[in-house]
Amino acid sequence: MKNKPAYSKDRMHIAVFFLGPLETTCCLVHDDRECIVIDPGGESSQVIMYLKERGLNLTHILCTHLHFDHTMGVQELVEAFGVPVHASEADRYLLQSELGRGGVWGMPLVKSFEFQGIEHGEHSFLDARCDVLPTPGHTPGGLSFYFPGLEAVFAGDTLFYRSIGRSDFPGGNQTVLERSIRERLFSLPENTRVYSGHGPATSIGDERRNNPYVGDFKRF
Numbered sequence: 463m464k465n466k467p468a469y470s471k472d473r474m475h476i477a478v479f480f481l482g483p484l485e486t487t488c489c490l491v492h493d494d495r496e497c498i499v500i501d502p503g504g505e506s507s508q509v510i511m512y513l514k515e516r517g518l519n520l521t522h523i524l525c526t527h528l529h530f531d532h533t534m535g536v537q538e539l540v541e542a543f544g545v546p547v548h549a550s551e552a553d554r555y556l557l558q559s560e561l562g563r564g565g566v567w568g569m570p571l572v573k574s575f576e577f578q579g580i581e582h583g584e585h586s587f588l589d590a591r592c593d594v595l596p597t598p599g600h601t602p603g604g605l606s607f608y609f610p611g612l613e614a615v616f617a618g619d620t621l622f623y624r625s626i627g628r629s630d631f632p633g634g635n636q637t638v639l640e641r642s643i644r645e646r647l648f649s650l651p652e653n654t655r656v657y658s659g660h661g662p663a664t665s666i667g668d669e670r671r672n673n674p675y676v677g678d679f680k681r682f
């Protein structure tokens with residue numbers, strides 16, 4: 463899949479890369495100096511080149527959850543930039559299993575990395591507000607990163623364009639997942655752009671109306 467051009471909103475930009483064997487969405491959020499990366503799920507040379515070309519200083523790596531296809535490139539970026547990694551403590555146990563370490567379905571192993579648990583609630587990255595929303599169900603510690611000023615949410619494998627995340631993996635729970643979407647994500651403003659862990663971006667309003675699993679559509 464071809465990478466999409468950077469999307470800008472005032473001083474901030476979002477660049478999207480599809481990385482790794484499952485084409486996981488990796489997003490870079492940056493201004494003209496600093497950058498954070500969300501879900502580096504594969505070999506990171508494109509990301510490193512993007513940062514170097516623009517002279518950007520990587521400050522943090524955020525993971526929506528700790529499945530291998532969202533973390534495969536984490537350690538490579540840590541080694542290149544020496545930055546902290548944040549994810550949910552509730553997903554730490556996954557790193558003991560093939561779903562977190564890699565190796566499942568014949569996939570390569572993830573290079574092990576250190577991370578710090580991140581609290582739910584308001585944080586600040588790049589001088590921009592970021593609300594860390596608990597959105598469990600795909601994994602127990604699933605997080606969504608909502609940037610109100612960017613009108614964007616990075617939702618990992620919770621909500622997809624016209625679909626929802628899988629809840630059949632160990633630790634998944636469909637009822638919990640649907641509640642996360644209805645109560646956390648669907649309470650965000652309609653025009654919020656949703657960057658999902660796989661596939662095209664969408665919006666909160668669009669999925670609220672048209673998502674066949676959790677949208678208004680389901681009432682008919």
Ligand SMILES: [Zn+2]
Binds near residue numbers: 619
């Ligand atoms: Zn996943």
